[in-house]
Amino acid sequence: MSYYFVAIGGSGAKVLESLTHLSAAGAFPDEEKLYVMNIDPDVGNGNLARSTKSLECYEVFQNATIGYASPLFRTKVVLARPFTWNPTEHNKCLDDVMSYQAYKEEPVGHLYRALYTKKERTTLLNEGFRGHPSIGSAVMAKKIDLGNGDYTVDGETWSWLKNRVNEDVKTGSVARIFLTGSIFGGTGAAGLPTVAKVLRRTFDSFCESKKVVIGAGMVLPYFSFSAPAKNEVKGQVYAEAENFLTNTKAALRYYSGAIKEERLFDSMYFTGDSSLDQINKFSVGSSSQENDAHVVDFYVALAAIDFYQTPVDKLKNCSYISHNKPDAFEWGDFPELADMTTQSSPNLKTRMGQYIRFVFSYLLLVKPVLKELSAGNIPAYKYPWFADYLEKVNADSPEVQRFEQYVEDFVRWLAQMTNNTSRRQMSIINHDIIRGINPSVLDGNIMDRLIIGGDEGNISLHEVWIRLCEEQKAADTTRDAQGFGKFLRLLYDSCEAR
């Protein structure tokens, strides 16, 4: 079995960020690889840049030799090369993509002019479809050649996906492909059904025999923003929050029909929020489109894991989930995990709790001093774990550097996700530990109260330190661990709730 994840548009990229952290934390059901690709015309999108950064860091340090039988870094990610498929080309507008000049005087040209305003036709698509699914669906249909019924699409990213899935199926595996995007914006709304059709057509016989199953995480509206000042967006096409619900309604009607008529997806997960978070920063796209992580992204990433862990014959057409208290999110509101390696159902609190402690312990105990220790500027006797495991590790190695970048990104993500839900409390972690997004102002005194509702599992920083310094038994599982990986494994094990 292999897992495939296709992120579509900015919302897809945000879900991908949550999924990266979940895979590093060992929330996936087994040790199979996760193949990831991305679809976005706005290649400079801030959300994409952020999730790509975490993913690329993970891609490097996931190879640290941590030994066996640990959920930590268990799911290895493999990124498509090139990672992002851009359905438009640089500096092209809708007119260019649709070859409007060639059909200008023909009836189809007249129809085209009636369907799209001049602004929609002539706006450059470098920053995506700007919340207009009508533009996105036209571009996607053109690029994917839906009109001829070929459903073919060129590009190395697609060839990569196709080859991987074919290889999997040949070896008798089931390829589980999960697509994610918003259905109220531009790229996701246009891309989800189109990409699903391409995949269905490409792997037609495999889909019939359930060798390839396709799932989708549909992101429904969960945020809103005020209309920008007229002079700010003069002459531009941009996303308008007031259209989100109308777009969503139309999309849901479409998917309702699609379930009956063409069975695009083996399983669909719809996730949104009845209370819309207000975003103060308006952006038409590109690097300035960088929205904070949100619990909705996290839910969709968990939906992907649910899709990967559910037996094929038990996949549901549509799934829904809710949270118990109207004014709070708690650990019990998230779905359970299935660990196929141990045939157990670890709860998310246990697995994420240990991982969160592991990251915070690294940030509080190791990161501030590692460089200085390696340079010999601080005496090693003060840090027994350094003398025992890290003295010979190069602190400037890509593995260490990328892990250090990653842990900071993880804390920023966690801080945003647990802080940014309007009118509801995120009762998951004690937010007081993060006195700023900058990890250098973390409060180590909060460690023993870090995981909310985890009284039996919370561990003080002092306890983590002791466990890390105590003699470790030469267990079989860590025998082959070495270097930085061995240290990370021991730190992770030291953060276990016992």
Place this chain on the structure above:
Amino acid sequence: MNRSVKTAIQIGGIIGVIFVCAAIMYFGLADSLGKTYITGTKTKIIDWTSHYKNMLIIVMLISMFTSLLWYVLSRFVFKITSCFGVGKRAIWLVICVVNVIGVLLATALCSNDTTLKVGFSLYIIHVILFSVVGYYLTSVLFTPAAYKYTPVGANLIKLKK
């Protein structure tokens, strides 16, 4: 091994090592040393040994107190809440100095008694047994994991993983 059991063994180890040092001193060395020190005096060796026993108990208790003080501080008192302010070698050194001074002072004060005439060699032997072995070696061997390399040279003596 359970951490409480380990703690009990470590405390027992400290007490045991110092007690063995005292036993070696009393049963192995006291007689011959005493004879050397009382040569030319009217003191009988049995009286000297009897007085020396009291001195030895005081020196042993000073050594135990300082060694256990370091153990208790590093095991139960020093709490780590960040990666700074760890190690505590200065405190270990201060206790070490207190131990040496304590051992020397006790030896000097107890030997004011005319019956208990002692020589310079006894000071050296007491320091070796109750400071070097009694404090230094026990702290190297039994300091809790969180501070296991704090005693000077412990990282060279202890086997690293």
